[in-house]
Amino acid sequence: MRSEPSERIDLRILHVWRISGILRAFLFGAVGYGLAALLVRSLGWTPWLAWLPIAAAVVYGALELTILPRLRWERWRFQVSGEEVYLQRGVWFIKRTLIPIARIQHVDTAQGILMRRYGLAAVDISTAAGTHQIPALAEDAADELRDRIAVLARVSDDVV
Amino acid sequence: MNSGIVSRSWPGYPTMLSDPRRLRPLGILLSSLKLLKEFFLPLVVYFIAAISRRDYSPAWLLATATVIVLVLLVWGVLAWYRFNYRVENGALVIEHGVLVHKRSVIPRERIQSIDLNQGLWHRLFNLVAVQVETAGGSTPEAVLSALTPADAEALRHELLVPGGVVTRKAGPILAGNVTATDATADAEAIDLSAAFLRRAANSQLFLFGATSGGALGLVLSVFSGAFTLLDDIGLQLDWEQYFAWIWNQANLIYLVVPALLALWLLTALGMVLKYGGFTLTRSGDRLQMVYGLLQRRQISIPVRRIQAVRLVEGVLRQPLGYTSIYVESAGYGQKDREKTLLWPMVRQRDLAPLLEEFLPEFAGEREIALQPLPAQAKRRYILRGFIPALVLALASLVWLSRWEPALALPLLGGLWGFWTYRSAGWGLHDNLLAVRSRSLARTTFVVPNCKVQSFSVSSTPWQRRAGMLSFNLDLASQASFGLAGILGADAETLTTWFKNCQ
Numbered sequence: 001m002r003s004e005p006s007e008r009i010d011l012r013i014l015h016v017w018r019i020s021g022i023l024r025a026f027l028f029g030a031v032g033y034g035l036a037a038l039l040v041r042s043l044g045w046t047p048w049l050a051w052l053p054i055a056a057a058v059v060y061g062a063l064e065l066t067i068l069p070r071l072r073w074e075r076w077r078f079q080v081s082g083e084e085v086y087l088q089r090g091v092w093f094i095k096r097t098l099i100p101i102a103r104i105q106h107v108d109t110a111q112g113i114l115m116r117r118y119g120l121a122a123v124d125i126s127t128a129a130g131t132h133q134i135p136a137l138a139e140d141a142a143d144e145l146r147d148r149i150a151v152l153a154r155v156s157d158d159v160v
Numbered sequence: 161m162n163s164g165i166v167s168r169s170w171p172g173y174p175t176m177l178s179d180p181r182r183l184r185p186l187g188i189l190l191s192s193l194k195l196l197k198e199f200f201l202p203l204v205v206y207f208i209a210a211i212s213r214r215d216y217s218p219a220w221l222l223a224t225a226t227v228i229v230l231v232l233l234v235w236g237v238l239a240w241y242r243f244n245y246r247v248e249n250g251a252l253v254i255e256h257g258v259l260v261h262k263r264s265v266i267p268r269e270r271i272q273s274i275d276l277n278q279g280l281w282h283r284l285f286n287l288v289a290v291q292v293e294t295a296g297g298s299t300p301e302a303v304l305s306a307l308t309p310a311d312a313e314a315l316r317h318e319l320l321v322p323g324g325v326v327t328r329k330a331g332p333i334l335a336g337n338v339t340a341t342d343a344t345a346d347a348e349a350i351d352l353s354a355a356f357l358r359r360a361a362n363s364q365l366f367l368f369g370a371t372s373g374g375a376l377g378l379v380l381s382v383f384s385g386a387f388t389l390l391d392d393i394g395l396q397l398d399w400e401q402y403f404a405w406i407w408n409q410a411n412l413i414y415l416v417v418p419a420l421l422a423l424w425l426l427t428a429l430g431m432v433l434k435y436g437g438f439t440l441t442r443s444g445d446r447l448q449m450v451y452g453l454l455q456r457r458q459i460s461i462p463v464r465r466i467q468a469v470r471l472v473e474g475v476l477r478q479p480l481g482y483t484s485i486y487v488e489s490a491g492y493g494q495k496d497r498e499k500t501l502l503w504p505m506v507r508q509r510d511l512a513p514l515l516e517e518f519l520p521e522f523a524g525e526r527e528i529a530l531q532p533l534p535a536q537a538k539r540r541y542i543l544r545g546f547i548p549a550l551v552l553a554l555a556s557l558v559w560l561s562r563w564e565p566a567l568a569l570p571l572l573g574g575l576w577g578f579w580t581y582r583s584a585g586w587g588l589h590d591n592l593l594a595v596r597s598r599s600l601a602r603t604t605f606v607v608p609n610c611k612v613q614s615f616s617v618s619s620t621p622w623q624r625r626a627g628m629l630s631f632n633l634d635l636a637s638q639a640s641f642g643l644a645g646i647l648g649a650d651a652e653t654l655t656t657w658f659k660n661c662q
Contacts, residue, residue: 084659095618098658103613128490128636129613 005079013136021064029057180244192236278456360438369431468607488637530585537645541581549573
C-alpha cells in the first residue's frame with residue numbers, strides 16, 4: 001500500500017499507556033489467579049498452576065511498562081486531508097484505515113481522568129459503521145482537529 | 161365498533177389523519193396480553209407457590225386469578241384509551257401511557273420504513289400492526305398494534321409519500337397480492353402499476369426449509385443427543401461393537417430414522433409456515449417483502465438504504481445450485497438478520513435476471529469476474545484451519561487420552577482451510593465489489609464503493625514477510641467483511657476503487 005500517514009500522536013500518551021497497562025496487568029493477574037485457584041481447587045490440579053496467570057500478568061505488565069507503549073506510539077500515525085482521514089496503528093498487527101470525509105457523521109473529543117492529568121484528548125470519528133479514534137493529541141490540537149474535520153465533513157455532505 | 165371516535169366507513173372518503181385516532185378495540189386485548197407477558201414469570205412463581213402451600217384453597221386461587229384478569233383488562237382498556245395517533249405537520253404524533261403520559265413525535269424525514277405485521281389475533285380480525293422504524297436503535301420507534309389494513313395503508317402513504325393525498329383502498333392488502341390502487345386518485349403515491357412482483361413457489365420454500373441450517377442442526381443435535389444417551393446407558397463408543405449392536409437392533413433403526421425424518425419434515429414445514437407466500441415487490445424506489453402463512457409480515461425498505469447484497473450458498477444448497485439473497489440495510493434489522501431476506505432461494509442462472517428486475521443497482525454483479533487468491537495464500541489458509549484443530553487435538557489427547565480425534569481433527573482442519581481458500585475470491589466491476597468467502601456457507605458480498613464507510617488494510621509480521629495483506633470493509637449495516645491473503649498491488653486497486661466514489 002501507499003506511504004504512511006504523516007502525523008504522529010502526542011508523546012505524553014506513553015505515561016497514560018504505562019499507567020493503564022499496569023492497571024490492566026493487575027486486573028488480569030487478579031482475575032486469572034482467582035479463576036485458576038478455583039480450577040485447582042475443584043479439579044485437583046497441582047497448586048502451582050494457579051501462579052501461572054500471575055506470572056503471565058507480570059510479564060505483560062513489564063512489557064506494558066517498557067517497550068510496548070513506545071512501539072505503539074512509533075506506529076500510531078494519522079493524516080487528515082480534504083478527502084479522507086487516514087489512520088495507521090498496531091504493534092504486531094499493522095492496520096491502516098481510510099475513512100472518506102464524506103462518510104463522517106460526527107466528531108467528538110474525549111478525555112478520561114488520566115488523559116486530563118497529562119493535558120491530552122482523544123478524537124473520536126464516527127461513521128454510520130462505527131467509531132474510529134485518534135487516541136492522543138494535546139487538548140488544543142484535539143479541539144482544532146475536531147473542528148477542522150467537522151467543517152470538512154459539513155462541506156461534503158453525504159447521505160447514507 | 162363504537163370506539164368513541166367518528167368512524168369513517170365510506171369507501172373513497174379521503175381520510176384526514178390530522179385529528180387523533182385510536183387503535184381498533186383489539187388493541188385492548190393486545191395491551192393486556194403484553195402486560196401479562198411482562199408479569200408472566202412472577203405470576204407463574206406465585207401460582208406454583210400458592211398451589212404447593214399446605215392450606216391451598218381453590219376458591220382463593222380462582223378469586224386471585226379473576227382479579228388478575230380484571231386488572232389486566234382494565235389496564236388494557238386504559239392503555240387503549242390513552243393511546244392515540246395523528247399525523248401533524250408531516251410528523252407522526254403518538255400520545256400514550258397510562259401512568260406517565262408520553263407524547264412522541266417522529267418526523268417523516270426520520271422514518272426509515274413502515275412495516276405491517278399480522279399475528280394470529282390480527283388475522284382473526286383482519287387487522288394489522290404497524291411498526292415505524294427510524295435510523296437509530298434496533299427496536300421499532302413506534303408500534304401501532306391494531307389498525308385496519310386500509311387505515312394502516314393510509315398512514316403509510318401519508319408518512320412515506322411527501323404531501324400525499326390518501327384515498328381509502330378496498331381489499332386486504334396483506335392477502336399476499338398487491339392490489340392496484342386507483343392510480344388517478346393516488347397521483348403522488350407509489351406507482352404500483354410500474355411495480356414488479358414475484359412470488360416464491362411453496363415447493364421452493366419447502367426445499368428452502370429442508371436445506372436450512374435449522375433443519376440440519378436439529379437432525380444433528382438429535383443424533384448427538386442419541387449418542388450421549390447411548391453413552392449414558394453404558395454403551396461405550398466402541399464403534400465396531402456399536403454398529404454391530406445397531407445392526408442387531410434393526411427395530412431401533414426403524415424407530416429412529418422415521419423420527420428423524422419426521423423432525424426434519426417438521427422443520428421444513430415450519431419454514432414454509434414462516435416464509436409461505438413469500439412475495440417480493442419493487443415499486444419505484446422501494447422493495448417490499450411479504451411473507452408468512454400464520455403470522456404475516458410485510459417489510460419494506462427504500463432501495464437507497466440498501467448497503468450491500470449478500471448471496472449465501474448454504475452447504476446443502478450449493479450442491480443443488482441454489483443461492484439465498486439477503487440485503488444489508490442501514491438502521492434496520494441489525495439484530496435480526498433474517499429480517500432482510502430478499503429472496504429465499506434462486507437457481508444460479510436465475511440470480512442475475514432477478515437482480516436485474518428488482519435491484520438493478522446491483523445487477524452489475526453478473527459482470528464481476530471473481531479472481532481467486534494467489535497461490536502464496538494457500539499455505540496460510542490451510543494452516544489457519546490446521547493449527548487451531550491441532551491445539552484441540554492435543555487437548556483431547558491430554559485430557560481424554562483418545563487418539564482418534566487427535567488424528568482426525570488436524571486433518572479435517574487442514575481440509576477445511578483448503579476449502580475456504582478455494583472458495584475465496586474477489587472482483588470489481590465499475591462501482592461494484594464482490595467479495596466471496598466461506599466459513600461453512602459460501603457467502604458473496606456485493607457492495608457499491610459509495611456505501612463503504614471505511615476501508616482497512618492490515619497485516620501480520622508473517623504476512624508482511626510474504627508480501628501479503630488483508631483488507632476489510634465496514635458498512636452502515638454494521639456488517640464488516642474482507643479477505644486475508646491478497647497482494648499489495650491488489651490492495652492498491654481496491655483503494656483506488658474505494659476512493660473513486662462519485
